[in-house]
Amino acid sequence: MAAPGDDAPVPEHPAVPAPTAAGPLDDWLRDRRQRREEAGLRRRLRTLPGACVDLASNDYLGLSRDPRVVAAAREALDAHGTGSRASRLVTGTLGIHEVLERELCELTGQPAALAFSSGYAANTGVLTALGDADTLIVSDAHAHASLVDGARLSRSPVRIARHSDVAHVGRLLAKRSEERAAVVVESVYSVWGDHAPLVELAAVCRTENALLLVDEAHGIGVAGRGRGLVHEVGLAGAPHVAVTMTLSKALGAQGGAVLGSEALREHLVNTARPFIFDTALAPTSAAAATEAAQIIRTTPELTDRLHERARFVAETLDIAQARAAVQSVPVATPEAAVRAAEQLRARGIAVGCFRPPSVPDGISRLRITAPGNMELQELSDALTRIREVLAGLPGPELPAR
Ligand SMILES: Cc1ncc(COP(=O)(O)O)c(C=O)c1O
Known part of the structure; x- marks a missing residue:
C-alpha cells in the first residue's frame, strides 16, 4: 500500500557542480604521479592478453586450473x-x-x-x-x-x-x-x-x-x-x-x-x-x-617438477638458480626492467618486474616463474625470446651478498 504523500513530486538531486580548476589535492596527486614517472616507478593495472605465455604468476604448481x-x-x-x-x-x-x-x-x-x-x-x-x-x-x-x-x-x-x-x-x-x-x-x-x-x-x-x-x-x-x-x-x-x-x-x-x-x-x-x-x-x-x-x-613430484623448471630457467638465462619458484634477472635500472617487460609482452610473454620499493637491495629485476606443469617446449621457446630481449639490456653493478 502506498504511503501518504507517495504521489508528491520527488525533488531532483541537486545539480553536480561543474569541475572547476584543479584544487590543491589534484596538484599534489599530479606531482606525485610525475615523480613516479620520472623515477621509472609508476605502476599500472593491466589485464593479461589471452595468448600470452604467463611467466609472471604465483601459481607455482599450476593448481589454479x-x-x-x-x-x-x-x-x-x-x-x-x-x-x-x-x-x-x-x-x-x-x-x-x-x-x-x-x-x-x-x-x-x-x-x-x-x-x-x-x-x-x-x-x-x-x-x-x-x-x-x-x-x-x-x-x-x-x-x-x-x-x-x-x-x-x-x-x-x-x-x-x-x-x-x-x-x-x-x-x-x-x-x-x-x-x-x-x-x-x-x-x-x-x-x-x-x-x-x-x-x-x-x-x-x-x-x-x-x-x-x-x-x-x-x-x-x-x-x-x-x-x-x-x-x-x-x-x-x-x-x-x-x-x-x-x-x-x-x-x-x-x-x-x-x-x-x-x-x-x-x-x-x-x-x-x-x-x-x-x-x-x-x-x-x-x-x-x-x-x-x-x-x-x-604428489611431491609436482614440487620436484617446479624445481626442474627453475633450473632450466636459470641455466638458459645464465643466472644463479634461486632455491625458490621465482628466478630473477638483475637489470640496470627500473626503466630498463619495465622496457624489457614491455618488449616481452609485445612478443607474447608476460614476466614480472621487481622494482623499488619491492627490492631490498634497490636492484630492479625481471621476475620469472615457470609453473611445475608447464610444457618444456613452451618454456624453452619463451626463454629463447627472453634471451633475445636481454641481449639488448645493460646489466647492473651487483653488490656482493
Ligand atoms: C611473503 C608474503 N607474505 C604475504 C603475502 C600476502 O599474501 P596474500 O596475497 O594472500 O595476501 C605475500 C604476497 O605477495 C608474500 O609474498
Missing part, C-alpha cells in the same frame, strides 16, 4: 553459494573452513590452523594479536610488506635485524627490556629466493624465550617437497615456532592461514581483528585450497 581443484571449487559453489555471508564468529564458519584447517595441518605438520581471507590478513592478524607495548618485534630487513604493516599496527616496539643475521637477532633479543618477543622472518624470500636460517633462529628464540614467526608464503608448495621449509628442517609443531601462509600462490586459490598451537589459534579467534571483523573466506576458495593442499601433500 587443475581440474580437481576447479571441481572442488565448483562443488562448494553449488553447496554454499558465492560468499560466506558473515564473519567466522557470527554464522560464517562453514564445515569447509574446518576441513581446510585440518588439511593445512596435515600438509605442514602443525597442530592447529586458522584460515584468514588473505595472507596479508593472516600476517597483520597474528602480529596485532601478539604484539603490545611489552612485546618486542624483531623483523628481518627483507620481510614482506604485510609483516612490516602487521608489526607497525601492533603498537609493539620494533627493531629491524640485518637480513638472516642470526647473531644480530640474538643481540637484539638479549638486550631487550620487554618481557615477550617475536622474531619475524620469511622461510623463502621472494626476491633473492634465499632460505632463512630457521634452525639457528629457532635455537636463539628458544634461548631468549621468544616466538619465531615464519611466513611460508613462498615456502609452501616449494620447499620440503611442498610441505614448507619449517617442516623440512624439523621445526613443525615446535612450541616456540608459528607459521603463516597464503593460499594464493602454490595452492592456486585465495586466502591465508596462521598455524601453530591450539592456544595460539584460540587467542587469534578472540583477538585478531583481521579475523574477527572480516567476512569468512569464500567457500570456493576454501574448497579449492583444501584440494590443492591435499594434491601437494600426496
Whole structure:
C-alpha cells in the first residue's frame, strides 16, 4: 500500500557542480604521479592478453586450473553459494573452513590452523594479536610488506635485524627490556629466493624465550617437497615456532592461514581483528585450497617438477638458480626492467618486474616463474625470446651478498 504523500513530486538531486580548476589535492596527486614517472616507478593495472605465455604468476604448481581443484571449487559453489555471508564468529564458519584447517595441518605438520581471507590478513592478524607495548618485534630487513604493516599496527616496539643475521637477532633479543618477543622472518624470500636460517633462529628464540614467526608464503608448495621449509628442517609443531601462509600462490586459490598451537589459534579467534571483523573466506576458495593442499601433500613430484623448471630457467638465462619458484634477472635500472617487460609482452610473454620499493637491495629485476606443469617446449621457446630481449639490456653493478 502506498504511503501518504507517495504521489508528491520527488525533488531532483541537486545539480553536480561543474569541475572547476584543479584544487590543491589534484596538484599534489599530479606531482606525485610525475615523480613516479620520472623515477621509472609508476605502476599500472593491466589485464593479461589471452595468448600470452604467463611467466609472471604465483601459481607455482599450476593448481589454479587443475581440474580437481576447479571441481572442488565448483562443488562448494553449488553447496554454499558465492560468499560466506558473515564473519567466522557470527554464522560464517562453514564445515569447509574446518576441513581446510585440518588439511593445512596435515600438509605442514602443525597442530592447529586458522584460515584468514588473505595472507596479508593472516600476517597483520597474528602480529596485532601478539604484539603490545611489552612485546618486542624483531623483523628481518627483507620481510614482506604485510609483516612490516602487521608489526607497525601492533603498537609493539620494533627493531629491524640485518637480513638472516642470526647473531644480530640474538643481540637484539638479549638486550631487550620487554618481557615477550617475536622474531619475524620469511622461510623463502621472494626476491633473492634465499632460505632463512630457521634452525639457528629457532635455537636463539628458544634461548631468549621468544616466538619465531615464519611466513611460508613462498615456502609452501616449494620447499620440503611442498610441505614448507619449517617442516623440512624439523621445526613443525615446535612450541616456540608459528607459521603463516597464503593460499594464493602454490595452492592456486585465495586466502591465508596462521598455524601453530591450539592456544595460539584460540587467542587469534578472540583477538585478531583481521579475523574477527572480516567476512569468512569464500567457500570456493576454501574448497579449492583444501584440494590443492591435499594434491601437494600426496604428489611431491609436482614440487620436484617446479624445481626442474627453475633450473632450466636459470641455466638458459645464465643466472644463479634461486632455491625458490621465482628466478630473477638483475637489470640496470627500473626503466630498463619495465622496457624489457614491455618488449616481452609485445612478443607474447608476460614476466614480472621487481622494482623499488619491492627490492631490498634497490636492484630492479625481471621476475620469472615457470609453473611445475608447464610444457618444456613452451618454456624453452619463451626463454629463447627472453634471451633475445636481454641481449639488448645493460646489466647492473651487483653488490656482493
Ligand atoms: C611473503 C608474503 N607474505 C604475504 C603475502 C600476502 O599474501 P596474500 O596475497 O594472500 O595476501 C605475500 C604476497 O605477495 C608474500 O609474498
